[in-house]
Amino acid sequence: MTDNRVKGMGDWLIEVxxxxxxxxxxxxxQAAAGEQLTPAKDLRANCVAFCGYLTRHHTGEDRGVFPMLARTHPELTEVxxxxxxxHEVVADIQHRIQALADAEAGRDHLVPELDRLAAELNAHLRYEEETIVAALNETPAPPMM
Incomplete structure (x- = not known):
């Protein structure tokens, strides 16, 4: 039997x-692999791409998801x-990582910033999942035109 349910926005958010x-x-x-980042250009490209994707994701939440949740679930305002x-804290770390990647900085500089980003981002993602996934899953999909 096939499950024909539409995935909730919250479930999709967890996948992202x-x-x-x-x-x-x-x-x-990649950054922890050795004293010299090899190939540095690949690591730089990966850092820039990752930071770009994360920025677009957070911008989408800030401009679309969060205002919608604020309207439909006012109890989530403080969350x-x-x-x-x-998002602002994560963005500041991303800017430092991008600057280090652009300068092809060694692992001694890049690894601590990536570790800091991982700690901040993982805590943020956990909190977001704990606090808004259920509300997102309750939100009906917009009507198709």
Whole structure:
């Protein structure tokens, strides 16, 4: 028997978060691989791509998901404020990582920043999943035109 249910937005969000976790773990492994980052250009490209995807994801949440949740679930207002502030913290770390990647900095500089990003981002993703996934799954999909 086939399950014909539409996946909830919250379930989809968890899948996206899992992808970010896996990609960040890969970046950390690449950076920790040796004294010289080889090939540095590949690591730089991967860092830039990852940071770009994460920025677009957080921008989408800030501009679309969070305002929608604030309207449909006003009890989540404080949660949303916290999540938006956490986005700013993550963005600051991303900017440092991008600058280090652009400068082809050695692992001694890049690894601690990637570790800091992993700690901040993983805590943020866990909190977001604990606080808004159920509300997102309750939210009906917009009507198809």
């Amino acid at each position: 978060h899992d992808w970010f976790r896996a990609e960040l773990a890969t970046l950390q492994s 949303i404020i916290r999540l938006e502030k956490e």
